[in-house]
Structures are given as structure tokens and as C-alpha cells.
Amino acid sequence: MTSTHTLTHSYYSAFYAEKGFRFLEQIAKEYTLPENLIVFSVMHCYEGSLPYLNVLCQLADRVVFIPKQATFCNNSALLSTIESIENCEIADSAFDKIALRDPTRCIELIREHTREGQDFLILDHGGYFASGAETVLEAFGQQCVGITELTANGVAKYRNRHLMKPLVSVAHLSIKTPADFEASECIVHYTDQILREAFGLKLNNLGFLTIGVIGSGNLGRGVCKTLQGKGIHELYVNDQDPRQLTAMPRNGIQVCTTETMLEKCNLIFCCTGNGALHTSHLQNRQGNLFIATVTSADDELNLPELIESGTLTYIGGNSLVKEYKNQLGASIYLLAGGESANTPFKTGMGDPTLYLFEAAHLLAGLQLATQNHSYASGIQALSVQDEIFIAEQWLRYFYNYR
Known part of the structure; x- marks a missing residue:
């Protein structure tokens, strides 16, 4: 019918x-x-x-x-x-x-x-x-x-x-849960696609990218699992609830604070839906940083406030990437423009x-x-x-x- x-x-x-x-x-x-x-x-x-x-x-x-x-x-x-x-x-x-x-x-x-x-x-x-x-x-x-x-x-x-x-x-x-894991798989896949298209990088470019994940709920765990499936073994994860992190070391994932992650990583997946990174994290950043989110930059970073306060200044971009700079001159690249990384695609x-x-x-x-x-x-x-x-x-x- x-x-x-x-x-x-x-x-x-x-x-x-x-x-x-x-x-x-x-x-x-x-x-x-x-x-x-x-x-x-x-x-x-x-x-x-x-x-x-x-x-x-x-x-x-x-x-x-x-x-x-x-x-x-x-x-x-x-x-x-x-x-x-x-x-x-x-x-x-x-x-x-x-x-x-x-x-x-x-x-x-x-x-x-x-x-x-x-x-x-x-x-x-x-x-x-x-x-x-x-x-x-x-x-x-x-x-x-x-x-x-x-x-x-x-x-x-x-x-x-x-x-x-x-x-x-x-x-x-x-x-x-199945849809959350499907979404996390898509987000990793399309993050890889955006990096290839915009920067000529791959997620598993050892020596170019070190990856962190903030949030270890369904989406964060799904992102970690998919990244590991792509052969990425140096992976850092943080969650505001330490209980969520206890299973990570046995799966070969390094647990750390957000501050340590920012020292170690230049690509971060924000998987909390609610304030993964704050003003202090971005205003003191000295090296360039790629950010992929599972919701939006408004939720994960409070982007409007970062712009209004002068913490970040918009430089330019398109549907795949938006570039901002902090006051130290570091570039903050929001993949998919700061929205969930699978949104630019059908x-x-x-x-x-x-x-x-x-x-x-x-x-x-x-x-x-x-x-x-x-x-x-x-x-x-x-x-x-x-x-x-x-x-x-x-x-x-x-x-x-x-």
C-alpha cells in the first residue's frame, strides 16, 4: 500500500x-x-x-x-x-x-x-x-x-x-539508547568528514589530533566507542559525575579533568548538552582548538555570552566550520558551525x-x-x-x- x-x-x-x-x-x-x-x-x-x-x-x-x-x-x-x-x-x-x-x-x-x-x-x-x-x-x-x-x-x-x-x-x-548511539556514531563520522573537507585532516591522524570527550552519558560513551573503532587509542574523557568515569579505564580510556584535557587535546567532543566548556577554558587557550558538539554551541559553550563578553570574536566560516579567535589569538573552530556535527548533512x-x-x-x-x-x-x-x-x-x- x-x-x-x-x-x-x-x-x-x-x-x-x-x-x-x-x-x-x-x-x-x-x-x-x-x-x-x-x-x-x-x-x-x-x-x-x-x-x-x-x-x-x-x-x-x-x-x-x-x-x-x-x-x-x-x-x-x-x-x-x-x-x-x-x-x-x-x-x-x-x-x-x-x-x-x-x-x-x-x-x-x-x-x-x-x-x-x-x-x-x-x-x-x-x-x-x-x-x-x-x-x-x-x-x-x-x-x-x-x-x-x-x-x-x-x-x-x-x-x-x-x-x-x-x-x-x-x-x-x-x-x-539505540538512537543515542546511532547519533553518536553519525557525529563522529561527520566530524571526520568535516575535518577532511575543511582542513585535510583525519580523526586518526596520529601526531596532528589528540581527542577528548566531555560527558560520558549515552552520547559520550557512543562517541568514545566509535572513535576507538576508528583506531584512536589516545583518548581522554571527563564527566562532572565521577561515577560515570569508573568504567572508562578498563576500556583503555584516560580519565582526566577538563583542564587537563585542554592541555592535552586539540579536538574536543562536547557531549553534555549543558555547559561542557566555560569562559575560563576558552579565554586562556593558547593553541588552536577544534570543537564538535552533540547539541549546540549555545548549550555546550554559551556562545552568545562568549561573543558578548569579547571572549571570542567571530572571524568567518560556512556551514561546515565557523572560526572564532580568543584574546590570545588562538583559533577556536566550531565544526558544523557549533551545531551537532551531523546537521550539515542529509x-x-x-x-x-x-x-x-x-x-x-x-x-x-x-x-x-x-x-x-x-x-x-x-x-x-x-x-x-x-x-x-x-x-x-x-x-x-x-x-x-x-
């Missing part, structure tokens, strides 16, 4: 699109959303988002698509395809991640797309609404049915905020693990909209039973599990 939905932007991306769409449709089939519900969905501007977006638009009265800037900048042509999806609206580009840090801009966005008294749901990705969450819930307490968050760094931005509504996190589910549907976390995010939103009474206010995770349900359905659809 061929779908009539807009599942791909180009013919070459069609490999898993239909299968992913049917899987997500199956996850959602027991749920009927309330009439006139508006869904605000922060998403990557990837072709891999299209099956998910189509299912969401079938369920909601309208979906307001808020593209994440990293992939929007490199895939803006995809917006015309997204605009063709029935019941889908694209938020004005002025409502980007930086703008939404201002609570009044969050209010403006919601008022622009809802009628007075109309219910809405926020499916967040990376804590875009975190700074404005308390203001939004105070202004629209009766209308907002809740918030979901996809990423660990996004959840961290919501912590210590007074949330009068439930926020369901799918960031730490075990079924998200992402299709060939990896079905992406549908695991999309299904979890979708299911969390559906439950908030239809079973709001079963959730308390504040941050909580999707249930183990729901996670098992998603895993079983996924194994059936993609791997004939019975």
Missing part, C-alpha cells in the same frame, strides 16, 4: 518512510484528541520528521511546527514540503530558540496561533519553552494541557521551575531507531491530551509499561518479532 501522505521530500529518502508512518499510526490508534486542540511541536527540519509530523497532523486540529534552527538553516527547502501537509502551520522564523528565551515571545507565539480559550499542547525538544514555561502556564493555565520534552538537556532547563502542569520527559528511557529514514523516541514523544503528548488527570504537575517520565509497549510494537513492525 502506498501512502497518500507527504512522507518524503525527495525520492531517495523513501526507504523507511511508509513503514515508520504506519508504525507511528499504530502507536496512536487508540487515542482521539479533543476537538480544536492545537499542538506546538519543536522539531528538527529533517526528512525523518515527516512521518511523525503527518501522524501528528492527522490527530490534532492544527500543528504549529517550530523548526530547530540547526537543521532549518541547512534544510530550508524542506519547509515547502512541510507546508503542504494538511493541518500544519510553520511558526514565523522570528520565534527561534533565542527569541523564545524571552517569556513574552512565548506568549506572543501562542496567542498568534490559538483562539481565546483554545486548548494546546507543547511537544518540546531542547527546552525551547523552558524559560517561558512558568509565564505561559500562568497566562494559559486552563488551556495548556501539558508539556513533553525529548532531550536530557531540555529537561535540565525545566528543572527548578514551578510547573503548574505536568511535563512528561522521554529523555532517559531505555528505548532512546538525514533520511534509513535508521528505524529514530521512530522509537518519536513514538515515545508522540505517546506522551497523546496521554497528556486525553488522560491529563493521570499525571501530576511537575516533571515525570513516561511509564515503564508504555515503554515496553512501544518497544514491542517497534520490534514487530521492523524486525518481525512475535
Whole structure:
């Protein structure tokens, strides 16, 4: 059966699109959303988002698509395809991640797309609404049915905020692990590609590059494993939680402080999602430094503040590399412009693990909209039973599990 939905932007991306769409449709089939519900969905501007977006638009009265800037900048042509999806609206580009840090801009966005008294749901990705969450819930307490968050760094931005509504996190589910390791593999692969294209370097150029990894969660461990698979044996790792580091030495990885890493390494993978490197780390740097991130330079380095304070000065660049200099004249090269190192490259549907976390995010939103009474206010995770349900359905659809 061929779908009539807009599942791909180009013919070459069609490999898993239909299968992913049917899987997500199956996850959602027991749920009927309330009439006139508006869904605000922060998403990557990837072709891999299209099956998910189509299912969401079938369920909601309208979906307001808020593209994440990293992939929007490199895939803006995809917006015309997204605009063709029935019941889908694209938020004005002025409502980007930086703008939404201002609570009044969050209010403006919601008022622009809802009628007075109309219910809405926020499916967040990376804590875009975190700074404005308390203001939004105070202004629209009766209308907002809740918030979901996809990423660990996004959840961290919501912590210590007074949330009068439930926020369901799918960031730490075990079924998200395969996609995290897939992402870490891609980030290493594309970092290597960027270095080759822009500098004529390879990751395993012994004598030219010494590599460190800050953060040893799923993404950090995945980066380390993939680097070792490329024959890189001199590898340094740090984490703010020493417990995370105890397994590293037995795997042939040197544990160290961030300061030691900066002395030893000239390529650092930032895998924390939340402040891997600080002003002091970069303003005193004397040698050139390459940085690859798993989220963005705003999250990992607080780049806007570094520029505003004069710690870093922008020199130039393109989608592959942006160069900054510190006051000592050292060049800081942000690979992929400071975004996740696989964002300059096309992402299709060939990896079905992406549908695991999309299904979890979708299911969390559906439950908030239809079973709001079963959730308390504040941050909580999707249930183990729901996670098992998603895993079983996924194994059936993609791997004939019975």
C-alpha cells in the first residue's frame, strides 16, 4: 500500500518512510484528541520528521511546527514540503530558540496561533519553552494541557521551575539508547568528514589530533566507542559525575579533568548538552582548538555570552566550520558551525531507531491530551509499561518479532 501522505521530500529518502508512518499510526490508534486542540511541536527540519509530523497532523486540529534552527538553516527547502501537509502551520522564523528565551515571545507565539480559550499542547525538544514555561502556564493555565520534552538537556532547563502542569520527559528511557548511539556514531563520522573537507585532516591522524570527550552519558560513551573503532587509542574523557568515569579505564580510556584535557587535546567532543566548556577554558587557550558538539554551541559553550563578553570574536566560516579567535589569538573552530556535527548533512529514514523516541514523544503528548488527570504537575517520565509497549510494537513492525 502506498501512502497518500507527504512522507518524503525527495525520492531517495523513501526507504523507511511508509513503514515508520504506519508504525507511528499504530502507536496512536487508540487515542482521539479533543476537538480544536492545537499542538506546538519543536522539531528538527529533517526528512525523518515527516512521518511523525503527518501522524501528528492527522490527530490534532492544527500543528504549529517550530523548526530547530540547526537543521532549518541547512534544510530550508524542506519547509515547502512541510507546508503542504494538511493541518500544519510553520511558526514565523522570528520565534527561534533565542527569541523564545524571552517569556513574552512565548506568549506572543501562542496567542498568534490559538483562539481565546483554545486548548494546546507543547511537544518540546531542547527546552525551547523552558524559560517561558512558568509565564505561559500562568497566562494559559486552563488551556495548556501539558508539556513533553525529548532531550536530557531540555529537561535540565525545566528543572527548578514551578510547573503548574505536568511535563512528561522521554529523555532517559531505555528505548532512546539505540538512537543515542546511532547519533553518536553519525557525529563522529561527520566530524571526520568535516575535518577532511575543511582542513585535510583525519580523526586518526596520529601526531596532528589528540581527542577528548566531555560527558560520558549515552552520547559520550557512543562517541568514545566509535572513535576507538576508528583506531584512536589516545583518548581522554571527563564527566562532572565521577561515577560515570569508573568504567572508562578498563576500556583503555584516560580519565582526566577538563583542564587537563585542554592541555592535552586539540579536538574536543562536547557531549553534555549543558555547559561542557566555560569562559575560563576558552579565554586562556593558547593553541588552536577544534570543537564538535552533540547539541549546540549555545548549550555546550554559551556562545552568545562568549561573543558578548569579547571572549571570542567571530572571524568567518560556512556551514561546515565557523572560526572564532580568543584574546590570545588562538583559533577556536566550531565544526558544523557549533551545531551537532551531523546537521550539515542529509538525514533520511534509513535508521528505524529514530521512530522509537518519536513514538515515545508522540505517546506522551497523546496521554497528556486525553488522560491529563493521570499525571501530576511537575516533571515525570513516561511509564515503564508504555515503554515496553512501544518497544514491542517497534520490534514487530521492523524486525518481525512475535
